[in-house]
Amino acid sequence: MRSPIPDYLAEVLGSVESDETGAPADYIPELATANPNRLAAAMATLDGEVYAVGDCSDEFTIQSISKPFVYALALADRGFEPVLAKVGVEPSGEAFNKVSLDGGGRPLNPMINAGAIATHSLAGPAGIDAKGRFDRIVDGLSAFAGRRLQVDEAVFASEMDTAFRNTSIAYLLRAYDVLDEDPTAVVGGYTRQCSLLVTTVDLALMAATLANRGIQPVTGERVVSEAVVRQVLSVMTTCGMYDSAGDWVTQVGIPAKSGVAGGLIGALPGQVGIATFSPRLDRHGNSVRGIRLFERFSDDTGMHMMDVPSSSTTVIRKDRRIADDLRLYVIQGGLRFAEAEHVVRRVSYGAPKERRIAIDLSHVHAIDDVARRMILEVIRRLSLDGHEVFLVDPEQVIPNPDPGTGGSVTVVTTVGDID
Numbered sequence: 001m002r003s004p005i006p007d008y009l010a011e012v013l014g015s016v017e018s019d020e021t022g023a024p025a026d027y028i029p030e031l032a033t034a035n036p037n038r039l040a041a042a043m044a045t046l047d048g049e050v051y052a053v054g055d056c057s058d059e060f061t062i063q064s065i066s067k068p069f070v071y072a073l074a075l076a077d078r079g080f081e082p083v084l085a086k087v088g089v090e091p092s093g094e095a096f097n098k099v100s101l102d103g104g105g106r107p108l109n110p111m112i113n114a115g116a117i118a119t120h121s122l123a124g125p126a127g128i129d130a131k132g133r134f135d136r137i138v139d140g141l142s143a144f145a146g147r148r149l150q151v152d153e154a155v156f157a158s159e160m161d162t163a164f165r166n167t168s169i170a171y172l173l174r175a176y177d178v179l180d181e182d183p184t185a186v187v188g189g190y191t192r193q194c195s196l197l198v199t200t201v202d203l204a205l206m207a208a209t210l211a212n213r214g215i216q217p218v219t220g221e222r223v224v225s226e227a228v229v230r231q232v233l234s235v236m237t238t239c240g241m242y243d244s245a246g247d248w249v250t251q252v253g254i255p256a257k258s259g260v261a262g263g264l265i266g267a268l269p270g271q272v273g274i275a276t277f278s279p280r281l282d283r284h285g286n287s288v289r290g291i292r293l294f295e296r297f298s299d300d301t302g303m304h305m306m307d308v309p310s311s312s313t314t315v316i317r318k319d320r321r322i323a324d325d326l327r328l329y330v331i332q333g334g335l336r337f338a339e340a341e342h343v344v345r346r347v348s349y350g351a352p353k354e355r356r357i358a359i360d361l362s363h364v365h366a367i368d369d370v371a372r373r374m375i376l377e378v379i380r381r382l383s384l385d386g387h388e389v390f391l392v393d394p395e396q397v398i399p400n401p402d403p404g405t406g407g408s409v410t411v412v413t414t415v416g417d418i419d
């Protein structure tokens, strides 16, 4: 059978193809010369399958789509505190290139140029020189993409020729001590970062790495930690589309970032990475057809971050006395707070009389940290109440279970192992 997914993507691409509204960015002269008709879309799954249609292997400069990734590297390299001290996380509601700082002299967020220029200076360890920092950025962004990225020297030179606004932003940052080095050199590094060449497929994989909690789906490399990814996706959600962030979140609902060369990425946590490419931009500097493609994807597939499956009410598959003094709870599905609460409620309200209690997790495919702690607390309290507790956990969804003070548990592979 032929997969229907590329056919679907091609159909969606076809539906926006004739839209010629908007114009390519012309403040970077080299971008204005590029063919504005190019159009591509790609989707990358978290296990590394890539579906791509249109001009999906054409290279173009990453531009502002580099910002969330370099922010991720800065957070990873310096830690949260030093980065947050210099760059805020508040949506600005302003254009990406606005010369603006907050009341305390910090850029409002890392997605606008002011914040991104400051963030660029925070990549790599403190004290690193400009070359080391740039190498770190290329290595880091290449790790997200899963292949070595190169700079488009022509676009870089062209943007530097007219980088007056970014240079003035950098001087303002220097005046407020957000930057403590030569502002012109930092703008050079930032502009080079924006000039890295990517394809739509690269971008889909970079987005999928964010959607996959920081693990690149094809190479399997952990590029940044889960905590960093959460921070980056949060900021993309509130600030990624600049002064159209509110429209975007309500209508599309996928953490996203646009670039003035026409790229657009969306990372839906736990699901997919999506990228589109079309150079004509709206007045916010976002790709016109890219937005339309994302609107279709979100509408057609329910891929809106607020559309989540409701928590399963059938978390407890079985609650049964299986011997005179043995009660068995069989738990199923993925456990987060809401699902674990069902277990807590059933066991505490059910007040089992049997001396021995078995909790069977062999049908649990995922458990998050809070759910794990809740199950362990159930075990601890059952032990304190005088029960002998068994955990049936053949897949070790809770490795080395430690119920804490006063609790004890025996781990078995099957219910049959309980004698």
Ligand SMILES: NC(=O)CC[C@H](N)C(=O)O
Binding pocket: 062, 063, 064, 065, 096, 097, 113, 159, 166, 191, 194, 258, 259, 260, 261, 285
């Ligand atoms: N929105 C963007 O893509 C802007 C990036 C561009 N290099 C700039 O700084 O102006």
